[in-house]
Amino acid sequence: MHTETIGHRRIRHYGSGGELFAIFIVNLLLKIATLGIYHFWAKTRVRRYLWTQTDFNGERLEYTGTGGELLVGFLKAIGLCILVVIGITALNGAATALLGPAGHTGTIVVCALLIAFATGAARYASRRYRLTRTRYRGIRFGLQGSAWRYGMFAFGYGLLVIVTLGLATPWMRMALDRYVYTHQRFGSLEFEFDGRGGDLFKVFALCLLFAIPTLGLSLIWYAAAEARYVASRLRLGPVRFELTVTGGQLLGLVLVNLLLILVTLGFGLPWVAVRTLRFFSERTRIIGEPNYDAVLQAQEAAGATGEGIADAFDLGIA
Amino acid sequence: MISAIEGWWSDGHTASRRRVRLARAGGQLRLVGIESGAEAVYLGLADLRLTEEVYRGQPLRLAHPDWPDAILTIEDHRLIEWLYDDAPRLRRRYLARHGARWRFAVWGGALIAVLVVLTLAVPRAMVLLAPSVPAAWAEALGEITVETLASNRSTCREPRAQAALEELVARLAAGADAPYRFTVRVFESPVANAVTTTGGHIVIFSGLLELGQTPEELAAVLAHEIAHGVERHPLKALLRDMGYRLLVALMAGDASVGADLVSEAARLTLERSHSRADEAAADELAMTLLHRAGIDSRGVARLFQRLVEQKERTTVPALLSTHPGLAERIAAAETRQRSGKPALTSSTWRAVRAMCGR
Structure with a gap:
């Protein structure tokens, strides 16, 4: 199989801070005028803009989600939460009556476990929602796998990281990425990922060692190294990816973004969003090209309930 | 073609x-x-x-x-x-034509108008709920507030002085048709101040007893606080504040720090103008209550004068020490004040002034 590096940049972000700012302001006003209900349509509007302004190889992404879907997902999530709260209250009552204080403690443990699972699961389901609403050349992306399984993984590895005082972090990160990417698809074409935590351990340990003297800034170098590694281990059929971001560049991005937010009292957020996307697209190369004729549309349905849960708990997913 | x-x-x-x-x-x-x-x-x-x-x-x-x-x-x-x-x-979604900016401006203008109307209307609409809040709720809420104030201060409970204060409050409150019975408590504190909570609980900070030189000045304060209670100002302020917070919460939906700051500033500014109107209304009714109880109302202007003097002594001169608000209130009090019965006998007044043991 031949791989070729085409001279011109093949991924570009065309967003403009000014245009996005206009969207933000209109969204803000509409949200106030509708007592907040416009939130879901506002989110959709911003995504449609950011997706549309992202260009791969001369064709832009398309976002097909709707505000109505997000609202329904949110309402379902709220309903689910109410049921869970009722269930937990009943469990607590029964457990306390049967076992006394130990029963109450048990209920709290069950709650904590449930929240830990649900957070990871909601994040996965929310990613699935966004991918199934993303089209490129008319073909939808997709994410298979089970959100609950991912939630369990996230929880289990979280425990492992705590037990190993953080040293297992690269293994956790790669295991979770592996679960996500090996279930991710572009139409009938599947992503492949073979990253291993062990490959990242040396750089992680080094950055961790310097975390105290550098006040944690060295972890930004780890983030850059991890992002480069993940890109290098990701495949989409014959397509390979390459990210050239360095720790210094990433630190510069984060610092300037923080400064922009502070100086503008938060109104600079649209410019921050656009320059961040531009930063990463300028540093990403896509090598090789799939046989587009052989990429078929795949059917996969996905509700917005996971997204709703993520939204209800404000998990901060843009 | x-x-x-x-x-x-x-x-x-x-x-x-x-x-x-x-x-x-x-x-x-x-x-x-x-x-x-x-x-x-x-x-x-x-x-x-x-x-x-x-x-x-x-x-x-x-x-x-x-x-x-x-x-x-x-x-x-x-x-x-x-x-x-x-x-x-x-x-429908074509924004690249000429005039798109105009359309944006028109829509933006209309939305800002809606926003302004909401900012003005929501807190006012909340205030309209005040009469339908049950008196029992207001009283319970007020008690909680008083207990919170009491938690890090000692209460002065000399029985004779307490009885005299309660009697004076009852005399003044008789002149108005209050939705609840007023109570009064004195807390040990150097601050010369008094507050009314929801449900008619009046709290006096003992610094005020030292500031006022005559029982009529104390009566002026009590009449003012009762007037606030009669007009349900504390409850209305609370409801208004909830209204503002509702608006702020909506704006914060975008997690924009700037929007938060702007709306908080707007809230404080508007709240101040409202509280000024409440003060004027309370002054007006307080004067009426003093007259209905037959008490000498010259204490009002005298007390305000003392506040002015106290502030001039303690704060930086120039801009900060001018009190246009107080000057107006003194002028308004002087036009309506008249002589009358003393508020307390000289012996009870002595007892009240000494009730915090100073």
């Missing part, structure tokens, strides 16, 4: 795309492949829509309900003009 608009067609079945030439055929758009001899595709103009908002310099992308995942990409913006009359839905 515009000639030869071309575009890319992806049919939604595979990720391939082919170059097509566009032509009009009746109420339909006909796409003919340039390279391959594939069959022409027909799209009804009436249902043709843009897949997203289009800004200047951005390609047009068209979708049609008969082809669920298909997408037609066209660089040439003349397409809009070409199909303008027959494809009405194409205009």
Whole structure:
């Protein structure tokens, strides 16, 4: 199989801070005028803009989600939460009556476990929602796998990281990425990922060692190294990816973004969003090209309930 | 006539795309492949829509309900003009034409107007709820507030002085038709101040007993606090504040720090103007209550005068030490004040002044 590096940049972000700012302001006003209900349509509007302004190889992404879907997902999530709260209250009552204080403690443990699972699961389901609403050349992306399984993984590895005082972090990160990417698809074409935590351990340990003297800034170098590694281990059929971001560049991005937010009292957020996307697209190369004729549309349905849960708990997913 | 608009067609079945030439055929758009001899595709103009908002310099992308995942990409913006009359839905998301800025400004203006109306209306609407809040709730809430104030201060409970204060409050409150019974408590504190909570609980900070030199000045304070209670100002302020917070919470939905700050500043400014109006109303009613109880009302202006003097002694001179608010209130009190009975006998007044053991 031949791989070729085409001279011109093949991924570009065309967003403009000014245009996005206009969207933000209109969204803000509409949200106030509708007592907040416009939130879901506002989110959709911003995504449609950011997706549309992202260009791969001369064709832009398309976002097909709707505000109505997000609202329904949110309402379902709220309903689910109410049921869970009722269930937990009943469990607590029964457990306390049967076992006394130990029963109450048990209920709290069950709650904590449930929240830990649900957070990871909601994040996965929310990613699935966004991918199934993303089209490129008319073909939808997709994410298979089970959100609950991912939630369990996230929880289990979280425990492992705590037990190993953080040293297992690269293994956790790669295991979770592996679960996500090996279930991710572009139409009938599947992503492949073979990253291993062990490959990242040396750089992680080094950055961790310097975390105290550098006040944690060295972890930004780890983030850059991890992002480069993940890109290098990701495949989409014959397509390979390459990210050239360095720790210094990433630190510069984060610092300037923080400064922009502070100086503008938060109104600079649209410019921050656009320059961040531009930063990463300028540093990403896509090598090789799939046989587009052989990429078929795949059917996969996905509700917005996971997204709703993520939204209800404000998990901060843009 | 515009000639030869071309575009890319992806049919939604595979990720391939082919170059097509566009032509009009009746109420339909006909796409003919340039390279391959594939069959022409027909799209009804009436249902043709843009897949997203289009800004200047951005390609047009068209979708049609008969082809669920298909997408037609066209660089040439003349397409809009070409199909303008027959494809009405194409205009909806097209923001690249001239005058788009004007439309934006008009919509923005209208939305800002709605926002201003809401900012003014929501807190006022909340205040309208005050009469329907049960007196028992207001009293319970007020008790909690008093207990909170009491938690880090000692209460002065000399029985004779307490009885004299309660009697004075009852005399003053008799002149108004209050929704609840007023109570009074004195807390040890150097601050010369008094507050009323919801439900008619009056709290006096002992610094005030040292500031006032005559029982009429104390009566002036009590009358003012009772007036606040009668007018339900504490409850209204609470409801107004909830209204502002509701608005702030809505704005904070965008997690924009700036929006938070702006709305908080607006809230404080508006709240201040409201509280000034409440003070004026309470002064007015306080004077009436003093007169109905037959008490000498010259204590009001005297007490305000003492506050002015105290502030001039303790704070930085110049700008900060001028009190236009107090000056107006003194002038208003002096026009209505008249002589009358003393508020307390000299022995009870001595007992009240000494009730915190100083």
